[in-house]
Amino acid sequence: MSELEALQVREEVLQAMYWMSAEGLAERPAAAELAGFLAVPAQILGPFLVRFAEEGYLEQEGGRFRLTPKGVELGKRSFADEFAELTRPTHGECDEDCWCHSSPEEAARCLEDRARAH
Amino acid sequence: MPTDPAAALPKNFLRPCLLLLLREDPAHGYDLLERVQSLGFEGSDPGGLYRALRALEKEKLVRSVWEPSQNGPDRRIYEITRAGMEELHRSAEAIAAGQDALASFLSRYQEFVALPQPSRSTTGRETASR
Numbered sequence: 001m002s003e004l005e006a007l008q009v010r011e012e013v014l015q016a017m018y019w020m021s022a023e024g025l026a027e028r029p030a031a032a033e034l035a036g037f038l039a040v041p042a043q044i045l046g047p048f049l050v051r052f053a054e055e056g057y058l059e060q061e062g063g064r065f066r067l068t069p070k071g072v073e074l075g076k077r078s079f080a081d082e083f084a085e086l087t088r089p090t091h092g093e094c095d096e097d098c099w100c101h102s103s104p105e106e107a108a109r110c111l112e113d114r115a116r117a118h
Numbered sequence: 119m120p121t122d123p124a125a126a127l128p129k130n131f132l133r134p135c136l137l138l139l140l141r142e143d144p145a146h147g148y149d150l151l152e153r154v155q156s157l158g159f160e161g162s163d164p165g166g167l168y169r170a171l172r173a174l175e176k177e178k179l180v181r182s183v184w185e186p187s188q189n190g191p192d193r194r195i196y197e198i199t200r201a202g203m204e205e206l207h208r209s210a211e212a213i214a215a216g217q218d219a220l221a222s223f224l225s226r227y228q229e230f231v232a233l234p235q236p237s238r239s240t241t242g243r244e245t246a247s248r
Binding site for chain 2: 016018019020021022023024025036037038039072076079080
């Protein structure tokens, strides 16, 4: 596995494990469960999980994996970073999904709110 | 052999279903997993839901933010975007068009063989308005 590939897989695995844990779906998934969740073959994912455990992102116990505090932190942060552009207003004002584009009245109200906020 | 209702659903039907559920109410992943069952997805597939939500988010049809939790890790709460609403409307139009063809097929088939009446299930709104 290349280093770039390992980094990409690491982010994807940590994000998925963080999401599963936060939703109460699985705290300690087995490699096969995680592989099913990500729709990748277990034999491909397995060596990555062992590596991430060696690097301190996961704890391995009885064939199951759990995020370490370091894994929790990176999983949460990388998840947020990946979609940051989608959740952050652009140009310091409203974004393209702002309700202010629905009608002239709403646009005027949005403009007033933004003026008050500055 | 019993038939699987999910097998008869249109390809990628999960996408418009998720958009519809988020059009009704912003939701967490687990909430969506429960509510999507009322739309024909009877087996639980958290991985499929997770991958579908990520794809929708990458396409800017939904967005999510962290919601702080007192009892555990923060959770993502998802909401539909304006582009998502437009995509949902296009999907609903396509489904409506397909429905006519399916009704015609069933009507002509039942001239030969009667089919059992489908059982009524709860609607998404009933589940969502709890």
